[in-house]
Amino acid sequence: MNNFELEALLHEKLRPDLIQDYSPNGLQIEGKSEIRKVVTGVTASQALIEKAIALQADAILVHHGYFWKREPEPIRGMKGKRIRTLIQHDINLYAYHLPLDIHPELGNNACLARLLGIDVTGGLEGHEQSVAMYGSFREPVSSTDLSQRIAAVLQRAPLHIPSGEEQLISTVGWCTGGGQDFIDLAAAKGLDAFISGEISERTTYSAREQGIHYFSAGHHATERYGVKALGEWLAQTQDLEVEFVDIDNPV
Known part of the structure; x- marks a missing residue:
């Protein structure tokens, strides 16, 4: 080609x-x-x-x-x-x-939702090109169970900032990579938890004071899957040899 x-x-x-x-x-x-x-x-x-x-x-x-x-x-x-x-x-x-973050089929957000068993409701920003999403779990999970699920899927234990009280998590927002500041929009929407790749000092207080669980799951770890899926699509639809290479990054 x-x-x-x-x-x-x-x-x-x-x-x-x-x-x-x-x-x-x-x-x-x-x-x-x-x-x-x-x-x-x-x-x-x-x-x-x-x-x-x-x-x-x-x-x-x-x-x-x-x-x-x-x-x-x-x-x-x-x-x-x-x-x-x-x-x-x-x-x-x-x-x-960003086009690879938001794609509804191959995007990082879509891939992370499938991996974690989240049913997508829509864009957290209220439009189709939103770089943050929200949805729900088919069955509510505890914060401990969600931490363990993230760790098992991404091969990386997340940093969990509790909401201040232990309640089951039904609704969740997420943004792969460096989307930690969307936590405030998720809290305003009344979601139980928010997942992103990175965390800032201010994120801790946002979670505690607004009563929303926060999970920092790794920038690299949450963004492996979109480009991998895009490569697999290329290999399936075009006469190309495609190989995904994961260069380890703990951040």
């Missing part, structure tokens, strides 16, 4: 034109024109690039790419080494950020 044809296909599936983002979505670094093998991963780190080289990949597809708003513009240091390595090995880099 031609590298620009692959970008058009991914754009058609993920519709980046529907949401404002903090980085460019699509083909960020142009490499060879013909693509046969794609490596997928969460972040375009040097370790992922080196693995893609070893696997003789023609392209890398990630959730976290480059050229973020307000990042330094000069291509030097760590950023320079990454880009130089991609160009030297003629490897295409594709990145999709």
Whole structure:
């Protein structure tokens, strides 16, 4: 497949034109024109690039790419080494950020909901392009049971901030990655719990004072599954070899 044809296909599936983002979505670094093998991963780190080289990949597809708003513009240091390595090995880099969070089928939020057994109600922000979601469990669970479920699914024990009293959790909001500040919107909606990847100092007080459980489950851990699902879709629908590579990140 031609590298620009692959970008058009991914754009058609993920519709980046529907949401404002903090980085460019699509083909960020142009490499060879013909693509046969794609490596997928969460972040375009040097370790992922080196693995893609070893696997003789023609392209890398990630959730976290480059050229973020307000990042330094000069291509030097760590950023320079990454880009130089991609160009030297003629490897295409594709990145999709928020479009891969919100996609109703392949998105990080949709994947996390399926993994944790959450029935999706809708967007927490009240529209289809919401980057945070809310829903419910078919059967209420205790906070201890939910912690254990998250740990079993993500292979990472979450940090749990209790709501102040032990009640069963029926309704839940979530946002993969760095979505901790959506806890206030979840509390205002009267949800029992909120799950995200990261936690800030202020998140603890938001949970305690607003009576909502908070689970910090890991930025990397909650965002493995969208890009993996996207790669699997590519492999199933196109004549491409796709391999997911998980570079360990404890955050």
